[in-house]
Amino acid sequence: MKSRSYLPYYFIAPAAIIIFGIALYPILHTFYISLHQINLKFPDLGMSFIWFENYIRLFRDVRAMGALLNTVFFTVSTVALELVFGMIIALLMDRALRFRGILRATVLIPWAMPTVVAAMLWRWMYNDQSGIINAMLVATGITSEYMQFLAEPVLAWTAVIVTEVWKTTPFMALLLLAGLQVIPREVYEASAIDGASKVRTFFTITLPLIRPVLLVALLFRTLDAFRVFDVIFVMTGGGPGNATESLSLYTYKTMFGALDFGYGSALSILTFACVVIISVFYIKFIGTKTR
């Protein structure tokens, strides 16, 4: 249907106005605030324009750079693990016709749980005295004594990453499964007749065919992991020290702990800039290689 009237514009106007008002305009405003000194602890001082001083401070701030590195580390490790586990689960679900319903329900439960609840739960399971994980590790002889998972940087990272991977692998698996299901069965049959091994079939046929879906899933998971807040806030609060502090968490603490909105906004813009870079990278990748 081709329309010469203004009808489509009336229909999209409410959505466009909400998105513009609550997402697009505010991001410009965040940038504006980031060029000012503004601290809600001292409301009488108001806002003073200080050019890019907040950004200069940011690149000299060891804690901010640490948070950036932490976030990158968290994103890369969780997304890589989700990809591997998600692919395995998706392949299993694609084959297992009879149990697909049960598998799907099982996988959807971690997905549907609030992240905060999942993080609370895992924090309890990692408990250094009564946690089930310590009990199981000792019972199976993997470790000899109970460990303080959340008090040790490497262990705390492991704990947080395991929780995130458990919570978000289902999303990856379901998207990949949807991609697998549109591959015609004949393709596999043909490859089996030609004598290709299963591993070879996977890398030369399955993987290239689900590549578009795979990239979309990776893009969304990467961006989601990059803004991580809830899991770390609940499980470690960024500790021990600032070992597991993410950019979002540091931003939150700067704005609502120290009430430093100017610098907090500069940190927000840093997150935003990273997200833009990641998106551009992926979109280029999706655009060039699928053609």
Next chain:
Amino acid sequence: MIFPFVWQTVTSLKSPGEIFRVPPSIFPDELYIQNYKDVFTAGVPFHWYLRNSVIVAGLTTLICLIVGSFASYVLARFKFRGQALFLGLLLAVAMFPQVAIISPLFLFFRDIGLLNTYPGLILPYTTFALPLTIWILTSFFRELPVDLEDAALIDGCSPFQSFYRIIVPLAAPGMVTTAILVFIFAWNEFLFALIFNTANHMRTVTVGITMFPGLHEVPWGTIFAASTIITLPLVLMVLLLQKRIVQGLTAGSVKG
């Protein structure tokens, strides 16, 4: 995969003494229901949190469906100038880090008195749920036959009438799918709820469960009783409507 969920329920049924036993018992000695009573009486107004979450998530869902179905309808049926721009806008919001806009929104909401109100959460939730809503609904609307609307137009319906008399009822299954996904998103959201609604009587459940005070120890039994209460509706939805949920989740992504 579901062991942690089972463990949550098991822990919620243990007495305080049993919870800290080493090594932990797999089955509770006795079903300790007191935790569930404590959720509503242990100094935290959990029933308020529940009410707030129901209102915020419910209204977010409703608004998203109304606003989203209008936009999806024209995206599915018309070609218009600026369409690509609008789609790009949606994609941008879907990728947006929420933390990037909390400073101006906080100051703005503070100045116009939207902190500690329902609209203060519903507005940002709607914004961030709209891309998903519109993608799913557009893919549903595209599958509906155009002939029916053409017939309605010939019979003298206005485009608006044909939209709400014909398209909307036909797309009901798609609406249900979308509603579940938006509801789960809004029910589970944490960051905005933590920042914008700090008054105790306006908190939502996700922020609420981090608020249970411990006298000496973290009251895990009560926390997991509360967790079970707020997770149960979601788990029921998942078990009953899993096919739809998966369909909705993957609607936008498979076509690329």
